[in-house]
Amino acid sequence: MSKLLRILVGLVVLGVVALLAIIFVPPQLTKPVQALPADWKPAAGQGQYAARMADCAACHTAPGGKLLAGGLAINSPMGTIWASNITPDKQTGIGNWTLDQFRAALVDGVAPGGVHLYPAMPYENYRKLSEEDIRAIYSYLMTEVPAVANRVPETKLAFPFNQRWGMRLWNWVALGKPGFEPKPEKIAASAQLSRGAYLVEGPGHCAACHSPRTLIMSEDGTNPTSPAFLTGGTIGGWSAPDLRTAHSALQQWSDADLKAYLISGRNSHTAVAGEMTLVVGDSLQYMTDDDANAMVAFLRAISDVPHKPMPAPSPASLKESLGDRLAAATGPTTDKLKSARDLTHGELLYLDNCNACHMVDGRGAEGVFPSLVGNSIVTAKQTTGLIDVILNGAEMPSTITRPEKLRMPAFAGRLSDADVAALTTFLRTAWGNSAPAVTPEAVAAQRH
Amino acid sequence: MATRTDPKKDVVIIGLGWTGSILGMELAQDGLEILALERGADRNTVPDFQYPDAFDELKYGIRYGLMQKPAQSTLTVRRNLTETALPYRHLGAFLPGDGVGGAGVHWNGQSWRPLEVEYRLKSYVEEAFGANIMPEGMQIQDWGVTAAEMEPFMNKFERVAGISGKAGNIKGQIQEGGNPFEAERSEDYPLPPLKNTWDSELFADAASKLGYHPFPRPSANASRAYVNDYGMQLGPCNYCGFCERFGCNNYSKSSPQVCILDALKRKPNFAYKTRCEVLKIEKAQDGKTATGVTYFDENSGDTVFQPADVVLVCAFSLHNVHLLLLSGIGQPYDPVSGEGVVGRNYAYQMTGGTGLWFKDKVFNPFVGTGSGGMSIDDFSIGQIDFAKEGFIGGSYITGSHTGGRPIQQLSMPPGTPSWGAGWKQAAGDWYGHNMSIGSHGSNMSYRDCYLDLDPTYKDRHGRPLMRMTFDWKPNDIRMTQFMKGKIEEIARSLKPDKISAGYKADGSHFDVRPYQSTHNVGGAVMGTDPKTSAINRYLQSWDCHNVWVMGASAFPQNTQYNPTGPLGGLAYWAAEALRKDYLKSPRPLM
Known part of the structure; x- marks a missing residue:
């Protein structure tokens, strides 16, 4: 009896210690996945490009607001999350953040002071960012983006979600290894496919919307080795379409149409709507031609079935007036x-x-x-x-x-x-x- | 005077319609800091022309929802030098547009190129018929550019606007089904022709049987989906019949909004302000250049001086002339001495039409588009023996309808009561049974048709209103009567049950009440002689070399066509001179 009691007490003590540790012991922060010289500097435009590929603006620039000054209300199932000001303003932005603190936010979801971010910040995906991109984005935010004093409302979710330490448990379960590794082998074997995979899985954080969620609301697959990866999810109540299975509308598009959709927001079949409008408007339109081709190649490579595009319009049909088309x-x-x-x-x-x-x-x-x-x-x-x-x-x-x-x-x-x-x-x-x-x-x- | 002076810009554009948008787009590519000032409101397809709100004939067709309000801006009109001009207080004869997009929003979309001989009309008349056939007081001139010089720029405009049509002359090769009399073009229209309505086909058949050469009227209503050189997109026209006086709800009618503005607004070096009315172009002390513009900001009530290196005058043609007169740029024209250039000369458009009613034909008139139909150019300026016929001028003739709107397009045969049971009966009997054949003709310039400042009336800013002195002349009335004869021959061959005629006749005087056309041209004409033109052949002011004046105010006399095509082409022509020459070394180019 006393032995059982002792065990129980021991367990409770252990539990309390563990809890206290979870709450108070600072988390181990991920080290740079790549060693760069201390004086490494991004090339001109590299930081802005990396920030655009990561689509920071979609959340951190409010409609009608100043660039990256935050204030967008993100309606999550747990309540309203306010996107933060990531301009270099020292009082209301991230002007005081060190590179290590910035990296921790991107890859560990941990802000200075050990405060856990909510995964509306897609650190599940940003964990895959290269150290070069992290430093390039940091440099861009600190030296090129104008500082804007804009204090955004504090995110106040209802209990238990307001207990941010709980995210630590979630992170243990949900997060994969930091750094990017192209998978499977067929992707890794091609430089173009690897680049496409990096853009989609890492900065592009496509899976944040286009993968289903698991029971604990983590992304069901952050790379193509998971069968559910990019097979469709929801965002703000909208369906984020399946990009991968035989049912995906992409199967009927030509590569040119897929590329046009990504970089221009429209193609010969359809146009973007909903959240994808921001993705194209703030991010994908700026892709270099090589990157756009890589993204298209990757999406094709991970498809469950070979795509069967509708026949391209004949040169004659491009001269056809609407009246002729409708008559036929x-x-x-x-x-x-x-x-x-x-x-x-x-x-x-x-x-x-x-x-x-x-x-x-x-x-x-x-x-x-x-x-x-x-x-x-x-x-x-x-x-x-x-x-x-x-x-x-x-x-x-x-x-x-x-x-x-x-x-x-x-x-x-x-x-x-x-x-x-x-x-x-x-x-x-x-x-x-x-x-x-x-x-x-x-x-x-x-x-x- | 100015309550504020703003930082200097490289270029200030007055008016954000077709020409302002074109110049903005072209010059923005050179990295210049550009500000456009538009006195009207901002306008976008959605929500300003959106379905179904745009289909309000009372609001837009009758109450001129997209037009300038005479209480804010008008001019005075008289018919000869002895009358006292009175203000044009209610819109009628012509309808200047208002707001971003200007007249490019509410036009029908009839987009033509001038004929080869129209660019050098005076020389052509002298060479072919002798100077002595010109009646006393006629003051026609050459434009100072040729059709061949303008071709690439006309083409550029047509590619941006996405014009639907069928070429008749590609590099000298006559094309079956196109206009065989048109000036040589380098390529076909970017889009295929629109579909015809039945009345257009009846007209074309009848014209063919008489040996004429019908072709689809060129149209800025897109016949299919189109993406222009700026990446801007047009949707296919669905023939709703709400074009003229309306904004297009369907992204189908070419306009600055649909063809240029979203591309221009992306340029970080371009900005525009609406509800900002330019009051005056300010001249430097030496009088050889302008220093910028002073404008009234309706939003704040401020009067602002906006310094700029280049001033582009891109308002509606009448306002361009008014601004030059108010600013003292160029010597005002005096019809008595014949000296001076600003205000010389004003011309209009001579139009006429024949109505046909058929008891047994139903035309579904609600299927229509602003610029559909079939035309013939067999009686165009280049095809008529002026010496034999006794007039200088010509017309294109079209069988078409632009819609079947209930208020303005319910056309009744002559003798129908204008109200009551008789009218109702006739409306039931004849709606849908009517077609028309129209003549769209030239108007020459004359010594006593001109624009100057009114001695009496002032606008809300205390500036003198502009005064228009204009009347119809026997030469142009003979022209339209000639067309009446040709049209009636075609019309009779279709054996209508009833027929009507609406043409200016001997003794007709200019009447500002009924709508005729908003093709107001001249007053700041282009040319190669500073004594007879306000701007040189590049549209640069002879007086202040950094002031450039776009628009139909540059036409020395009116062509037989609608003015939008050439004013678009001229804007590209001027943009080329600015970019390739003037901006590198600002000076008078001639």
């Missing part, structure tokens, strides 16, 4: 819309509201208005994105090669919940699309 278009949905007889409510709404740009064949206008045929926003399991685009409209980002901010207007003031439900239900079954119906309640839930 056929198919059950197209024919019914053309005849305009015995229309369902959804079909009628489509003709009255959508047809002028997206057309009776649903194909939109190449490179201008997205095709709705097989469009991943239209057919996604999560209908949040589709409903959001219809209610609130969507704007393409201005990019170097496609500067126009083409904008679809908002229809919230014109269509009722029942209208949007009927319209989206139609879209999800038109032109060969096959996805379940949408209810008015689902639409109502998204009205602001």
Whole structure:
């Protein structure tokens, strides 16, 4: 009995000591994965490029705010997380941070003073950053970004998430080895594929949205050896599309279309919407041609199936006027819309509201208005994105090669919940699309 | 005077419509610090022209939602030197646009190149017919550039604007189905022609049977998806019929917004301010250059002096002339002595039309586009024997409709009551049964048609209003009557049940009330002689070499076509002279 008690007491003491240790013993910070000379300096532009590839601005620049001065509210399932000011302002930014402290934030999720960051900061992915990129970004932030005094609101999550020390346990379970190692062998064997893998897995932190999450909300796979890696996730209630399996819309795109999507935010099939607008606008549009090709090659290399792009438009069809195209278009949905007889409510709404740009064949206008045929926003399991685009409209980002901010207007003031439900239900079954119906309640839930 | 002086810019642009956007885009590539000042509001396709709000005919068609408000900006009008000019208080004959994009937002999209002979009209008339055929008081001139010189720049504009059409003359080779009378072009239009409506096909068939040469009217309404040289995108036109007086809801009608502005706004060295109205271009003490502009900032109420090395005058043609007159740049024109250049000469557009009604034909007029249809140039300026016909000028003739809007495009045969049960009955009987054939013709310049400052009326800033002195002349009325005869021959061959005629006739005087066209040209014309032109052939002011004046104010007389094509081409032509020559060594280029 006393022996059992002693063991119990011992365990409790051990537990308390462990807890105290977890809370109070500073975590071991990751050392540089690569030894660089102390006087190493990034080349001109290298830091800005690395910061752009890591898309720091998507979260750390608020809409309409100063570059990297923070203040964006990130709505996580645990509550609102405020993106911090990472300009070199000494009071409100990171002007006092040393390189080691900066590295710890990027790769360990630990801010100065041992404060644990929430994984809205994608240190699961930034752990793979090269020391060169870390130092280049640090140098860029400290010497090139203008200091902005902007005190952002403190992140206050509800209990138990406000106990930041708990992140330490999560980190033990969730985090992989620091540093980047191309995997599997077929990726490692190619310099181009390795570069593509680095961009996607590390700075690009694509898996943060495009991989599913595990039970403990860590990324289900941070490299291609995990079967779930990049097979689709959610972000802000939207589906982040599957980039990898046979079901991915990417399988129907040519390499040129995939590249155009990444660097210009649009291609001959579709255009970016939702969070991907920021990814393209703040980050991917600046990719060098080599990096864009590497990213495309990597995404192709990790695909479960060989991709089968739709046939490229013939030179003759590029001279074809819209009138000729629509005259030739056929198919059950197209024919019914053309005849305009015995229309369902959804079909009628489509003709009255959508047809002028997206057309009776649903194909939109190449490179201008997205095709709705097989469009991943239209057919996604999560209908949040589709409903959001219809209610609130969507704007393409201005990019170097496609500067126009083409904008679809908002229809919230014109269509009722029942209208949007009927319209989206139609879209999800038109032109060969096959996805379940949408209810008015689902639409109502998204009205602001 | 100025309550504030801002830091100096390399270039200040007055007005952010087509020419301001083109010059901004071209010069921004050289790294110059550029500021554009636009007196109207900022405008974007969404939300300003968005579906379905743009389809409000009462707001935009009747109440001129996109036009300048006469209470804020207008001019006075008289028809001859003896009348007292009165303010143009209600828009009618012409509709100057307002805001970012300017007239490039609300136009129909009819985009032409001038004929080869139109650039050197005076020389052509003298060579072909003799100077003595010119009536007393006619003051036509050569432009100082040729069609061949302009070709690359016209082409550049058409590639940026994404014009739909069918070439008729590529490098001297006549192309089947195109306009065989057009000036030689280096390549076909960037986009294929729009689809025809039935009335256009009926017209084209009838014209062909009479031996004429119908071709698709060139159009700034995109016939298919297009990406221009700046990476800007046009969506295909869906023939909604809301073009003229409306902003395009569909990214289909070429405009500064759709073709240039988002690309320009990316340039870190370009900035623009809206609701900032330039009051005056300031001259240096020696009078040989401008030092910048003074503008009124409607947002803050400040009057600001904006110093700049180069001043680009890119407002609507009438405002360009007004600003030059207010700023003392160039000697004002005096119609009595014939001396002076600013205000010499104002010209307009001579248009006319024939309406046809058919009991048994239904045209679905709501399917339309601002610049569709089939045209013939068989009676264009280069094809007419001026000596024989007794006039100088010409027209293109088009069978088309631009839409079937209920208020303005419900066309009734002559004799229909204008209200009540008779009107209702006729509206039911005839809506959709009407087609029209239009003549779009030249207007020559005359000694007593000009622009100057009004002696009486002032604007809200206390500046004299500009005064327009203009009337129709017998030469141009003979021209339009000639076209009436040709059109009626085509129209009768279609055997309509009813027919109407709307052409200026002997004794017609300029009437500011009914809409005619917003093709107001001249007043700061280009040329090679500083005694007869305000700007040289590069559009550079003869008086202040760092002031360049864009727009249709540069046309010495009006061509038979719509002005947007050539004013776009001229902007690229001027941009080339600025970039390749002037900026390296600022001086008078001639």
